[in-house]
Amino acid sequence: MKRILPFVIIAFVLGAGLLTARYLQRASSETPTPSPTPGASPVTTAVNPGEPGAEPAHALGDPKAPVTLEEFGDFECPPCGVLHPILKGLEAEYGSTKLRIIFREFPLVPNHVHALAAARAAEAAGLQGRFWEMHDLIYEHQKDWHEAFDVRPIFEGYAKTIGLDVAQFSRDITSDIIERRIFLDGKRAHSLGVQGTPTVFLNGKEVPFESLAPDKLKALINNELATAHP
């Protein structure tokens, strides 16, 4: 008996390990069930409106769109970079009349050394009316500048690419107005209890981080649309 006991223990641990892996996989892939009834939203945490944030907010889509998705993002955060193409896809799929997307700055300083510089660059582009173009470039090239020692010339290169007045852009990066916009977005984030990035609110309710996959987000948006137009 003593000779086979270790093999029994090993087989037991192997089985337990496989079952645990299966359980964890199921738990992480569970999709929240969209609720067909108004008022019973699958988005879990209802929040109050909080601080207003920077005005005007960077927004895509019709202000009267039935669904508003507000993202608190950090340009240097890898999961935010993963979320970026997902939101682009949703924007293209639903169109500006159904979905409005708002971006709020939430650079995680000092954990991300270039996050503030990236936020400033996007905001400086915003002063020349090209926030989203810069926003897209910064996210799409996240891996290119993330490791760089000095990101300023890289962002100036992006500014040139999207046709900004680069001299003005370089001056604006350190301006008080931009400092204030980032501060106000941060104040809004804290008032809503944002702890990390990306944090997404759908019609004012926080979307759980595990629901930021395309199919899950679509299910939540469809539910909000169904609620708006029963």
Added chain:
Amino acid sequence: MPSVNETSRPSLARRAAILYGVTAFIALIGLADSIYLTVEHLSGRSVRCTITSGCSEVLSSPYASIRGFPLAGLGAVAYFAVFSLATLAAFGYRFVGNLLTLIVAAMFLTTLWLLYLQAFVIHHFCQFCLLSALVTTSLTVLIILAKRQKVH
């Protein structure tokens, strides 16, 4: 009357068995840690960036997988191998000792490399990876101690 050598031999063997038993138990902690990370990796979820953690940077880095295979998965296989061999060694299957030493040595060297990557290349530390480093270091110390029972 038994000689000194005759009395100390069973006691040394028992001590080695206990050390291998502890090794198997510690390997279970590493196994649980790496299973969790493997499932997270395979489910395509990246750990959220927060003010206090560098997990997302480490686990989203290109070093987190080898040709698409998650490094944590490799870790789970290694921890399971250590657990199995240490269990066998604890039950008197002494022939597995050398293979166990070889695997733990390889794991320890990998851990040193991963710590270097976190500290000097990625510039962020992930607590799950640090736990794994602690487990592997403990395994290395235990295996050295268990080996010494045999030598003396």
